[in-house]
Amino acid sequence: MATTSVDIDEDTLKQAKKVAGTTSDRETVDLALRALIAMRRQPELENALSRLRSVVDPATARAAQATENVWxxxxxxxxxxxxxxxxxxxxxxxxxxxFVSIRRNRGELLGVVRNNGYLYPGFQFDRSTGTIKAWVKPLLELAREHSMGAVDVLFWMMTPTIYFGGDRPADHAGEGDRLLDVAGRSWSVHW
Known part of the structure; x- marks a missing residue:
């Protein structure tokens, strides 16, 4: 992380710390910058929401933002x-x-539609060898058996689970057999 030095009026910084409830200069400036960025982005969000034909309740808006954050x-x-x-x-x-489309259609690649095109999460590749990790095809076969789509698999890979001690499955992408075992066990649970 690069360290940047800027001159900030000392009284203004003290006042900002008091209002924000922060203890360090860095924490105060970081919070202020995030708040500024959020304020600048708000008109974009308001514009997008204004184009919707129905009312968006706060829970739906929060869920949409949480989903966007995962992406x-x-x-x-x-x-x-x-x-x-x-x-x-x-x-x-x-x-x-x-070349890629054929492999996706064969169930050899996890591809998800986003913004009118397919995207492929990088955790499924061994970049050092230029290959698809061996667990991808069996995982996608298992997903089909459980009626799960590509986005379901992607979001499962990013969701912390007790099967991995609170880690996300994507954090264990180098452990193919274990990943497949955990997927099979967690996707077989029915309430």
Whole structure:
């Protein structure tokens, strides 16, 4: 993390700490910057909500934001690759989107539709060898047996579970057999 020095009026900083209930200068500035960014983004959200034909209750708005946060977490932490990027990673030409589409349709790749196109979460690839991890195809077969779609699998991979001691399955993407065992056990639970 880069350290940046800025001049801030000492009285203003003290007042901001008191209002924010923070103890350090860094925490105060961080909170102020996040609040500023949120305020600047609010008109975008208001514009999007105003185009909806029905009223959005607060619970639905919170759920939508939580879902968007997971998408962004996946993109930031693992990457959400486009078809061309996956093709290049797997050794095909970047323009050969059919290469990736065939593997997705065969159930060899986890691909999810987002913003009118397929994206592929990076945790399913071994980037050092340019291959798809061996557990992907069996996991997708298991998901089909349990009537789970690609987004269901993706979000399951990002949800902490007691089967992994509170970790997310994606945190154990290097443990294929264990990942498949946990998926089978957790997806078989019926209430």
């Amino acid at each position: 962004r977490e996946i993109a930031d932490e693992f990457g959400l690759l486009k078809s061309g990027e996956v093709g290049a990673l797997l050794g095909a030409s970047k323009s050969n989107r059919e």
